[in-house]
Amino acid sequence: MKDKIFRLFLFVAALLVLVLAAAIVYALVSRSSEAFQEYGIREFITNAEWDPRSATEEYGALSFILGTLYTAFFALLLCIPFALSVALFNGVYFKGKKIAGVVRSVVDLLAGIPSIVYGLWGFYTVRPLVIDLGVNAQGFGIFLSSIVLAIMIIPYASSLSSEFLSMVPNNLKEGAYSLGATRLEVVQHVSMPMASPGIVASFILALGRALGETMAVTMLIGNTNRIPHGLRDTGNTMASVIANQFGEADGLKLSALIAIGLLLFIITAVINLIAKLVMKKLSHA
């Protein structure tokens, strides 16, 4: 009897999650329909104009989609060397050692810092450095946001990667050593290929995290509603434009912002799906 009640409870809980997810999608779709009907989905995605003035009102998502992709992919690029070395440090070279535990907890700590703190740190500490580097006159933009984003996603990429690296079977590695391989060669030819599906998947998940990051990016990107021309330029991401303009928006503008939210939702869902597929495919190969 107790077992049955518990089963029922679990069933209801699981169903509730599904219903909630469906309700979110429904709310996004229904409230964005005004914008999609006005412009058409393709036109909305490929239009870079964002003009809130009532006389010439026109909304398109392209500049925000590009801003999001620029910052997220550049952040991913920046984070790869750091995240990978942390993963190798913890998962291979110092596996099981005390120092690995310390590094792991410090890196995990990075994941626990609220994003507003990253934003403030970027604003007060990193931005003057970016100005000194001569990237642009006031420091804000894709470059600054990506640097801070890269640091924010390191823990997501590294902890999963080191997990996969440390799961590589010992007998494989021992086999390689017995054939006279050096430690580097073992990492290159045994550990990395074996763990690669997991590593790739963890980086894709980190990318998904970078795509949706809002607060820190809003504080650092400059919030200009134009297509960014290169890394030195300012821009706006899908998440940051929503954060900036949602409060005062109504009518068509509100619908356009919700439509951007829906697009962001779809992009992150696709990214997560790709991560799953990669993991599946590579681990079978």
Next chain:
Amino acid sequence: MRHFLLCSLLSVLVLSCSNSSSNSGESSTVTSISGAGATFPYPYYNIVFRDYMRQHGNITVNYGAIGSGGGIRSLRDRSVDFGASDAFLNEKEIASMNGEIIHIATCLGGVVMAYTLRGVDSLRLTGPLIADIYLGKIKKWNDPRLVAENPAIKLPDLDITPVYRSDGSGTTYNFSDYLCVVSPDWKEIMGKGKALKWEAGIAAKGNPGVAGIVQQTEGAIGYIGSEYALTLKLPTAKLKNRAGRYVDATLETISAAANVELPDDMRATITDSADPGAYPMSLFTWILIYRDQKYDNRTDEDASQLVDLLQYVISPKGQKVAAQINYAPLPPQALKKNRQLINKINYGGAAIVSGNLSAATDSTNTVLK
């Protein structure tokens, strides 16, 4: 949404109940006055209404800072006793209200240009220069046109970083409204509105966001609500007014902008004021109420309490509070027009007897004399 409304309704009920029980010793009934609208005067209303409630134990005043548009809608639905707006109603809006609306100006504010330039502590600007900076036509601080306006100081060879609001804002509206008046280019390219399509610069959310970037960035300039900038004592530029004088934004110069011939209904923009001492980017904020207070289930008691509140806001006491938190008080002429308008408020045609309500009597009466 419905649950949220229910919950808030419930909490309001609970609150009002507890209120009435605590006051039941002194007075029999608790009247509540509710208003909604502009966010710009919210800090002022918050304090002045609180002071009013302290003096009148049996009255509660609730103000929801939901934005000017929301305030006008709420008043039209008659779900609040008064609305508040940073822009006066245009003819179309007036026609949609189903009843004559009275505009009572409560205080003044301004939009100031804050900047950060090492070694420069007094900067002079004109409207057209501001327009060209934000249009991206003036890119450097040592641009000849800026130098010509500031012969006494040495301007650096540095990029200008204009900063604007990323969220929709009345401050942006008033800023662009002024620039439309003084710069044909601006009117043509940018126009006016709470949100614009910007040509140059970077954006941040809210007055604090803009002020933060300006303070931390060498060579930045940004427009900020005066109530915020004066409280923070940010360095701000002198603006050339219509009389040709360079004027600092202070409570006096902002008040002076209303020292012009005002229309009897107080529906006036005081942007680019002709007064020689006026700060050019100045504005009124208004409380809106129905002239005839007899609608729905309102009693003449409700009406006279509302009128009493309005009189308190424009009384010397109320205006002093405004000045303390850096909202510019109304000049005498505006106060006079306000009083004439308040006298027009009636209850089904009958005059409203006010100033007979408990503790505020003395203060409001002295104002009226």
